[in-house]
Amino acid sequence: MRAVMILLLAGLVSACSHPRQEVTGQLTHQVLLPAHQQWHDSNAALLVATQGYCASELDLAALKQSFYRSLQGWAHLQPLMIGPLAEGNRSWQVQFWPDKRNLVARQVEALLDAASSLDQQALENGSVVVQGLSAFEYVVFDDSVDLEKQSERYCPLLTGIARHQVALSAQVLSLWEGPDGMTAMLTTFPNARFANVDEALGSILRTQITAVDTLKKKLGVPMGRLNKGVPQPWQAEAWRSQHSISNLQASLSGARAVWERVRSLVGDTQLVTRIDAAYENTAQKLAGLSEPLVLLVQHKDNQLRLQSLYDSLDNLETLQQIELARDLGIQLGFNANDGD
């Protein structure tokens, strides 16, 4: 029996004129929820495109375009994925990165070898490694796969992944809706999740700042920062589709969307100017990279430019993690990052 929760709540719901409540409400309705909806819409479009391709009604280029949109939607969402998508290992079902041991390729082939024709249930029961966009990307972009000639082998998997993404994003959206949904938790206080608006705003900022830290990893890992400076191009995110830079841009835009709403709460005008400049600087550096990351890291000539981008992200993270958190009086970390 599912327990019924009775909350003995103290205090009254704050008036909507509270600036933090207004900003958190704007973030919820104008940034977080729309990003989840767009991600779901791009997944629905990917399913239609996959079915069209597998029925020979669409060409491979159209399928790739649809995949890019899903990937972009996911990358934009990462700094905004507070709540359901961040919980229960759901995000692993969308993307498997980093893939240090080429598990995506190995597990996809093993899964397909094990069954003459893959059905949806087999995919649902399988590893998260084969359920997401990373596996989809392997099939569509890897040199070892001739999708046009082997569509019978791979189409059930592609369709299965697209279905899985639609179902997953629909499930996440449903967890945002209703009286106990994430939207309500972020806008009406106190509630079962947050005692007050500061806790909710703090959670949004933690998610966003963690994502900026992840951007550093997505750049730093292929650069070889954890590998004594030896580049690891095939550790780049989305290296097969050569979409790493676009992903970084999409994630940065998601993070920036949070900042754009939060900045009105910041008392220190100089800090506002510095964070604005840090976003602009990082965006410009990303825009200046015309080649895919998988290629850029392989040439020493690019090292300075990549290092400069990394430093820019690092500066952005520090400004938000330390100075912004201090200005807003919001606590960003304790046991979850540093426990025992």
Next chain:
Amino acid sequence: MTLTRRHLLGMGAALGGAAVLGGWALWQGRGGPSPLLLSARNDEAGQHYCAGYFLDGRRAFATPVAERCHDVALHPILPLALFVGRRPSRESYLIDLRDGRVLQTLQSQPQRHFYGHGVFHKEGDWLYATENDLDEPGRGVLGRYRLNRNTLELIHDGEVPTHGVGPHQLAWMPDGESLVVANGGIRTEGSREKKNLDSMAPSLVVMDRHGELHSKETLRHQQSSIRHLAVADDGTVITGQQFQGEAWESVPLLAVKRPDQPYQPFPVSASQLAMMDQYTASIAIHSQRRQVAMTAPRGNRFFVWDLDSAETLVDVPMADCAGVGVVGDGFAVTSGQGRCRYFGYRDGQVTSHWLDLPAGWWDNHLRLR
């Protein structure tokens, strides 16, 4: 055994801490019906504290200390507690619970550091703490300390092996003489850096307090670091693990050792496991209600299950939930980020309310008195 105030006074007198006694009686009166919650805590500037708050929100003390502490070892009789230094701390603090005064800064032995957990023996003369042998990094030892009754000082009086690597939490079995120890299995060398993730050796050990091994059991997943535990009145032990393997793998994170039965996973659903983010922090057992509670700070989730049927009683989000302890019919839960809460479960219903304690910065364990 239920201790009455008359018992306490008598036992205190037997211990000879005359100076303590009057204060103890006075202090008991100050708390009234509200229990005292003891926990290590930080502030936003990063200062570490040994903190004591009555559950109704009144501050008993917040004593600044040099090193961050982890668990609190309560003296069974006297108003004393050792706030144990968190790995790889070289200091622990013996605190007078009446006023928060540091009675002693207990230094670790040379080539040893504290692992964050310790317990007083039921008669109050001995303290046992899990420690790391830095001459043979990771080798677990149980440091033994005698409490000087007159000076109220802990004096190192030897050590015995924990029969495993990287011991973390320990607790008394119902006989009050044998200890169950969670050997986390991770080798560290005076730091928090994990040196042996490919060759970890976690184990759950039951040993007597003099070092004799009674049992040593392991789990199937060698990268499941056994870290936290609680013991029910009937001797049922629940442990919480921290999985050091791949973040996306599904591996049991709770295990149970029931009397006369082998140590084995405690059955929770795959979706609950996924919610824990491979990390469990604090466990408490309500023996009367046969309920076990657990915090998962990385997953921002708090759980209560029926100890016998494993039925889920509470499964709720709670940001950076940290320490948990039994209070009345339920559990008090602290948080590293938000407000502390009370959760209870009775007749199919969860009750919850926020506690009037400072929000955030609470460490992963709490003790109630």
